[in-house]
Amino acid sequence: MQANPIQRVVIVGGGTAGWMTAALLSRAIGPRLAITLVESDEIGTVGVGEATIPQIRHVNAFLGIDEDELMRAVKGTFKLAIQFNDWRRIGDSYLHAFGDIGLPLGLVPFQHYWLRDRQERGEAAPDLWSYSINAQACAQHRFGRLDRIGSSPMTGTRYAYHLDAGLYGQYLRQRCDPRQVRRVEGKVVDVKLREDNGFIESLQLQGGERVEGDLFIDCSGFRGLLIEGALKAGYDDWTHWLPCDRAVAVPSERVAPMRPYTQASARAAGWQWRIPLQHRNGNGHVFCSRFISDDEATATLLAHLDGEALAEPRVLRFTTGARRRFWIRNCVALGLASGFMEPLESTSIHMIQSGISRLISLFPDRHCDPALSDEYNRQTRFEYERIRDFLVLHYRATERDDTAFWRHCRSIALPEGLAERIELFRRSGQVFRHGEELFTEVGWLQVMLGQGIVPQAWHPAADGLPAAELEGFLGNMRTLIQRAVATFPEHGQFVATHCRAMG
Numbered sequence: 464m465q466a467n468p469i470q471r472v473v474i475v476g477g478g479t480a481g482w483m484t485a486a487l488l489s490r491a492i493g494p495r496l497a498i499t500l501v502e503s504d505e506i507g508t509v510g511v512g513e514a515t516i517p518q519i520r521h522v523n524a525f526l527g528i529d530e531d532e533l534m535r536a537v538k539g540t541f542k543l544a545i546q547f548n549d550w551r552r553i554g555d556s557y558l559h560a561f562g563d564i565g566l567p568l569g570l571v572p573f574q575h576y577w578l579r580d581r582q583e584r585g586e587a588a589p590d591l592w593s594y595s596i597n598a599q600a601c602a603q604h605r606f607g608r609l610d611r612i613g614s615s616p617m618t619g620t621r622y623a624y625h626l627d628a629g630l631y632g633q634y635l636r637q638r639c640d641p642r643q644v645r646r647v648e649g650k651v652v653d654v655k656l657r658e659d660n661g662f663i664e665s666l667q668l669q670g671g672e673r674v675e676g677d678l679f680i681d682c683s684g685f686r687g688l689l690i691e692g693a694l695k696a697g698y699d700d701w702t703h704w705l706p707c708d709r710a711v712a713v714p715s716e717r718v719a720p721m722r723p724y725t726q727a728s729a730r731a732a733g734w735q736w737r738i739p740l741q742h743r744n745g746n747g748h749v750f751c752s753r754f755i756s757d758d759e760a761t762a763t764l765l766a767h768l769d770g771e772a773l774a775e776p777r778v779l780r781f782t783t784g785a786r787r788r789f790w791i792r793n794c795v796a797l798g799l800a801s802g803f804m805e806p807l808e809s810t811s812i813h814m815i816q817s818g819i820s821r822l823i824s825l826f827p828d829r830h831c832d833p834a835l836s837d838e839y840n841r842q843t844r845f846e847y848e849r850i851r852d853f854l855v856l857h858y859r860a861t862e863r864d865d866t867a868f869w870r871h872c873r874s875i876a877l878p879e880g881l882a883e884r885i886e887l888f889r890r891s892g893q894v895f896r897h898g899e900e901l902f903t904e905v906g907w908l909q910v911m912l913g914q915g916i917v918p919q920a921w922h923p924a925a926d927g928l929p930a931a932e933l934e935g936f937l938g939n940m941r942t943l944i945q946r947a948v949a950t951f952p953e954h955g956q957f958v959a960t961h962c963r964a965m966g
């Protein structure tokens with residue numbers, strides 16, 4: 464038992480980060496925690512953030528959320544993959560599909576068997592994604608919830624959501640018990656620090672109200688009102704690795720089919736996302752302002768919509784990077800206040816979730832032992848840096864040289880460790896997950912291959928299998944996957960049957 468337990472938590476910000484924190488923290492720590500969430504209608508939220516990764520389903524499990532109810536509330540659709548178009552070269556396309564690809568044999572990962580088959584059969588060999596149930600469902604715009612493929616050891620679909628960011632925030636807010644989470648509408652105009660130890664003591668709101676607390680969570684978005692404004696955490700600028708610094712976003716009419724995947728299509732000075740929701744598509748063009756103006760970027764976005772624009776395009780500015788410290792004294796930054804690495808792999812909402820779960824496991828008392836914050840900062844930095852490396856891979860491993868932007872990307876100096884990772888794969892077909900990093904071997908494998916990094920060798924054990932057995936092993940997997948996918952309805956049909964939103 465703690466001698467000085469935290470009793471009052473103050474959250475600044477009512478975006479996805481703020482409400483997710485309120486919902487998860489109140490559930491995890493229990494009723495002894497009084498939470499005050501301060502948000503300003505005048506400032507508003509960033510209003511984007513519509514593609515997620517499968518880990519978001521753990522939030523549902525923890526909060527007891529029914530998936531279909533959630534999907535109705537957020538007008539959501541299901542996401543099996545991200546499709547990357549024109550990244551390696553114009554006309555090229557590949558998927559980063561969630562879930563497993565193939566099956567290992569003994570201790571040897573699947574890709575080694577596939578690499579051997581590819582070498583032996585050349586162009587006739589089915590591609591890697593023939594062994595992914597998610598990828599095959601994407602190809603037919605189908606969706607199904609499936610744990611296992613038949614009675615085989617192969618895992619079924621692993622999926623995430625496309626959701627309306629504004630509606631998701633409101634939904635999480637409704638999940639909070641108003642007896643435990645008090646919402647205060649108001650603008651924070653000053654942050655008072657304690658003279659003896661520099662801890663945050665209280666927030667001053669416009670209009671005079673003062674909000675006191677033991678622990679403060681900064682979910683104030685890019686401005687980082689507490690962590691930077693008051694506590695001067697410092698920011699590591701990563702634009703030399705991730706050069707895009709703006710995005711222009713616009714919703715558009717959704718046209719059929721309802722794709723069960725996000726599209727990320729490279730453009731002359733950045734890339735464009737397309738996210739299908741039930742009532743509209745979310746679209747945005749992430750770009751680098753050194754190579755293209757806001758007006759040109761907006762024109763590119765509008766020229767590539769597949770339905771009519773439903774609002775005026777909105778430009779957002781950001782600096783890719785991370786705070787030097789995410790937790791200082793009695794303040795923890797979550798969401799955009801902690802850093803931002805652009806939405807290419809839809810990682811930001813996940814990082815809010817993982818930050819909260821880290822905070823819950825390291826939950827301090829009122830003294831906020833620096834040993835806890837040091838560990839939190841170490842783990843968060845590790846997560847940030849490994850995701851950063853994964854994103855850099857998409858830009859750096861391109862063969863495009865058709866614009867100044869892509870020529871610049873080809874010259875990006877690789878962060879430490881990434882060059883070795885690429886080289887190991889190129890020489891041996893080996894790919895390893897580092898520690899607890901977010902992306903698995905299968906994720907790295909798909910993006911490396913998709914970006915044109917082709918291994919020159921594979922594990923010797925893959926050569927031990929007689930040719931007929933290899934063919935049978937691979938052929939059976941493809942058949943099982945195709946049979947399973949054939950039982951799935953079209954994605955739009957699945958949504959209409961299980962979770963169609965009203966209105």
Ligand SMILES: Cc1cc2nc3c(=O)[nH]c(=O)nc-3n(C[C@H](O)[C@H](O)[C@H](O)COP(=O)(O)OP(=O)(O)OC[C@H]3O[C@@H](n4cnc5c(N)ncnc54)[C@H](O)[C@@H]3O)c2cc1C
Pocket residue numbers: 475476477478479480481501502503504506507508509510511512513514515628649650651652682683684685686688710712747779781797798799800806809810811812813
């Ligand atoms: C272009 C772009 C695309 C993105 N796409 C994705 C995606 O596909 N997937 C994904 O996972 N993530 C994505 N993200 C990230 C995602 O949008 C954010 O992680 C998520 O919305 C959380 O934002 P937030 O709550 O930290 O900040 P915000 O939404 O900006 O909320 C900040 C809150 O702080 C309040 N506030 C600020 N200052 C004050 C003050 N002085 N007083 C009181 N209140 C204050 C505001 O009113 C607001 O409520 C994207 C981000 C951008 C920029």
